[in-house]
Amino acid sequence: MTLTVFSLITLPTYGQKDAYNNNKFKQLDQELPTPNSYRTGSGAPGHKYWQQKADYTIEALLDEEKNQLHGKETITYTNNSPDNIKYLWVQLDQNMRATNSNTYKIRQNRIDEKANSRYFESISGYPNYDGGHKILEVKSKEGEDIPYVINQTMMRVDMPQELKPGEHFSFNIKWYYNINNRKLMGGRGGYETFKDGNTLYTLTQWFPRMAVYDDVNGWQNKQFLGRGEFALAFGDYDVKLTVPDDHIVASTGSLQDSTVLTETQRERLEEAKYSNKPIEIVTKKEAIKNEKKKGKGTKTWHYKADNVRDFALGSSRKFIWDAMGVEQNDKIVMAMSYYPKDAYNLYNRYSTEAIAHTLEVYSRMTFDYPYPVAISVEAENGMEYPMICFNYGRQDEEGNYSSRIKYGMLSVVFHEVGHNYFPMIVNSDERQWTWMDEGLNSFLQFVAEQEWEWNYPSQEGFPDNIIEYMEGVPEGMSPIMTNSESIKQFGWNAYSKPSVALNVLRETIMGRELFDYAFKEYAQRWKFKHPTPADFFRTMEDASGVDLDWFWRGWFYTTEACDISIAEVITMQLDTQDPNKEMTHLKALENDKRPTITEINNQKEGLETRVSKNENLKDFYNTDYKYSVYQDDLDKYKKYQNSLNEKDKEWMESNKYVYQVNFENVGGLVMPIIIELNFEDGSKDKKYIPAEIWKKDDKIVSKVFVTDKKVTSFFLDPNRETADIDTSNNHFPRRNSVNRFQLYKSKK
Template identity: 80%
Template sequence: MKAHFKLFTLSSLLLLSSAVFGQKEAYNNNKFKQLDEELPTPNAFRTGSGAPGHKYWQQKADYTIEALLDEEKHQLHGIETITYTNNSPDNIKYLWVQLDQNMRATNSNTYKIRQNKIKEQANASYFNRIDGFPDYDGGHKILEVKNADGTDLPYTINQTMMRVDLPKDLKSGESYTFKVKWFYNINDRSLMGGRGGYETFKDGNTLYTITQWFPRMAVYDDVNGWQNKQFLGRGEFALTFGDYDVKITVPDDHIVASTGVLQDSSVLSETQRERLEQAKTSEKPVEIVTKKEAIKNEKKKGKGTKMWHYKAENVRDFAFGSSRKFIWDAMGVEQNGKTVMAMSYYPKDAYNLYNRYSTEAIAHTIEVYSRMTFDYPYPVAISVEANNGMEYPMICFNYGRQDKDGNYSKRIKYGMLSVVIHEVGHNYFPMIVNSDERQWTWMDEGLNSFLQFVAEQEWEKNYPSMEGFPDNIIEYMEGDPDGISPIMTNSESIKQFGWNAYAKPSVALNILRETVMGRELFDYAFKEYAQRWKFKHPTPADFFRTMEDASGMDLDWFWRGWFYTTEACDISIKEVKALSLDTQNPEVEMNLAKQQEADKKPSITEINNEKAGLVTRVDKKPELKDFYNSYDKYEVTEEDKMKYEKYTSSLNDKDKEWIAANKFAYQVDFENIGGLVMPIIIELKYKDGTTEKRYIPAEIWKKDDVVVSKVFVTDQEVVSFFLDPNRETADIDTSNNHFPRIKPVNRFQLYKSKK
């Protein structure tokens, strides 16, 4: 008895343990499990609502810079004074400064970690470039780091980061000023690529895009402390807001396009100043530097230098472009009583596209993005044609050139429009809503690509957007899972970068807006996020929480599925059962049974017996027949009528009305094959040819995320069911979206036989 009791207890414990383990496994795999375990705990700095907390703080870094562009040597020399203000509650022992140009240094880890394979055919240049460009001496050359009083400061350079050791701790509320003197060799973008650099044209003239050009303060915040992740080339930038006072010395025939506002207009001719003033109120772009003037500059190079002075307030970065080839046009854009100058700079090689579209595209972007977020806060927005695409505060570099005959293709036109919208749009994300690009590319590229899609669709009907439509990512979503990363992946570890960081999050947000939340709720919540976090440093949790807080919707299932997994949407109509009401009315039910009997096909046995001329025993001996061989089994008897009267007397008026309405009912079983839970959008087509779309929220999958059933009650007979008729969910297999199934038509081509 004792041994039996112990055995029974052990068995019970094992069963209990198994049951609990099963419950935990089910919970851990539950697609509606809350994100509490994944998101950081709310605190006084970042609240559970997704808003900045009452103790939120951020640092400030102000710059005074003098830079010299040496066109002959392709070098940039600079000396800068940085004033760093510690608004954190912490004492800071040292400062971290970003030296992004060191990504191109010969000892850069960027080259060391790059994978290589021996190709079947390779020249010496291929092998030379394995470890960078041997003839190019890249990287920041730090000449000195000094205190404000001129004494040397100790510093340590670790790849793309420089630690500056302070003489004493920088206490909360204090500021510290130091100076850095440096230069670097500007990279040839046509040879080496890159976000910035120079391009030399066939006429010998150069166009410079100067980016990541000065040592910049890293971010120190409540989430990471110092954000000093190395710059390896892909994950972009985490930067601190501040004010800039920048003087740029360039060849005297160059035109400089820059972040900020020009402080001394004497660098322009009197005519150019008049044109600029005219542009402020013009309804069309006005050429400040004309094509004719730019061509004249190209042919006759100046010999002296000229200094362009710009100031910018509350920006996280600073960039500029410089060239004697620049044509410059501008137009004022009204923003609630304030004029924003939309301006474009471009060589004559891009004139036919940029003169017609660039500044208008800037204005359009500002109008659409401001409606969706907040009024554009800066005084200028600039698009520079530089045969690439990259963004900075108030200025971006784009592409789009005509051919030698002045013509351009449809692909080039819409590619140019899209890149201008996209790069100008980056002013909002991440230049103002200042997310950490080094960690989360999707927070700027994905959100911006979504708004780019909105702006493109408002530019013209049937705009050929490459991102935004759910159909556009089916190719990616149905791919090999081993080659796909969750959106919530560090920038340097992402597989299929463009799909992951741009396309998928933009489609996810479009689905959230159009299908899951609806435009009213989504637009309000998205705008709330933008306004809460403008000029601040948000994290993914702040975005997720704000979207839920401002909309009143639990979207954890959506974030989990779309952002934390690689699952795809593939919902199938597994089965449809037509359900008919048993009215109990003998007149109705007997007629129905009689009709079904008439429609019933004979069995194969009955068919073969008929063919064989079978004569049954009862046919041979009629005396064997009785009442049951001749009565009408579909005849309505008095007993049947009495039973029906008794049944109807037990019903209330509403029940009787429902029976009289002669409704149709269908049980539809849905199967989640792809794993990603999504709303069910189903179109019912009726016998008279009309259709009706029904929407079932994703929460239908809460109890079972594999198979769910739904009964549809209709006034008419349904002849077919169609899942996701407007292609809202990025369903990767639409062959199972129809019931009855529709056979796909496979097409082939007939080729002439070869001799």
């Protein structure tokens, strides 16, 4: 049946101007790198994909009296690339805190009405603190000096000869640095001294580390300025850390010499492996005893870790330590927490359970956790490393904690433990793309939170959570695809927006089945490898069969917001051609018609027209005869009826309701149209229209809805799926919004 069979009210067309200049659905071919034998067009590693390897043997000494860390290391670098390499680049991250660091020089400062000495010290990089890696020597394994050049946070090591494909080169570095006071200066690592005089150390970015050399950038030797995190190569680690003999050391890797533990602690650790609840390895009572009586000697903790990209440690005599085993198919992963008594009421109850929950959720969404341990350390911050992370969450002096602290603590444990998957295993370049680890991880954190308990107060993931950001002025925003050091509104851009984007993809655009399969495919393709944004974008499309270029372009390459408006609703009625029905309809319209002001005033004056005074002037064209049905009309209707087939007659008698809804894209970001039809009988019907409806006109589109029941109202995005920044135009008829105000005592 075609529309030409029936006579419908004709409407003007909208948005035809520039309709064919729409680039919102243009493919990303020009933005993405050309596929090659290393990285394919499907998003998978190519048959010639390669990556370098860096192995470390490290011995270090923690000097608690001076708050210094002294170390020596042997790095063995293996060249798996097809290139001859002339020199090596080593990262000296502690140089970010050197007094001549560019980090302080490029930081903008403003004078507020209130300032103190600490503020002015931070402007100049804490001049009384001698920060940075102190390189004492760089030598070959034979003991010969190797020339090197330090450029801020990067050190170039000039090898005696080029390193050819398949060869490896070993060299030694001796160094030390002054550990920063993290409570004063901030930072991912450092030390915290408690009121009782004891110290908690988080040793992060603590040793000279190899930069990444890959097929995308060559050497990734962008300077570390503090925000853009790390690009690191995988390797095997053998680490010995000497600390005061009453310290407990939490570390990446597996403990090699258990004699640093008491026999009782070893027994507890073995019991915890098969326990369904956390077992205290170092009890609260034992930790308090350690705090009160400091040891005088030292003890060396020996850890090894295979196929990791980094290595971090926590050390303190204040640590309480609990653990339990988590099954991952055919193996047991030890979930372990270390915390001072100041965090006991939260961490003893929740931390290790939260680790276990994270491993279960993330492994289901990606791959089985491959490492032997997963550790959460309470250190009043949040930062992640392979197998270990540092988090926050302490009770007050009375032992109480607020709801905000509890859920903040749970979220940071989910988040930081989750970083084991992104980027510790799916090893993206954090120096360039923060969103590839923080955004993907924040999305999975949201999934874990929502599976922890009903009504979990998630700060990431829900589309409504980014409305405040998305409705901001474009000049104050950056596209997600912005270098880590150049991002405006860092948290919104790198964490919140990409996590919401992925949730929208999963719940609204693709559906869970397609999304989860494609996301898991990406994780499994790129675990223990170095993916780029193109690899993620391409894999998500390749594994799902969904064209998402419009989505990546809108959400990741622009700062446009979603704001779709119901611009107009036109009720469309079928012209039946039946004279009796149509005349009744016309008469009803006439009765509903409001009089003009002229007619009102004439009636007030009691106007008597000439025709009303003279009946001879009336004929069938006058108002009284307008709605009469004549034989000629009936003959035409009979002829019309004979021209219809049975299906057309059936449809005509079905009494359908027809509505044309015109939608306007006010915000610029194209998104699916999700509209709820509310019927006269109280029932509802939600319809999903894919974003491709905007393909030929991204300003205004129209959609006709045919229903069996009368629609009383239309409601856009009823379940708040699209991060629409203005819901006042989501209803038709429009709803009046009510703003609340408060009364205050009048000021004199």
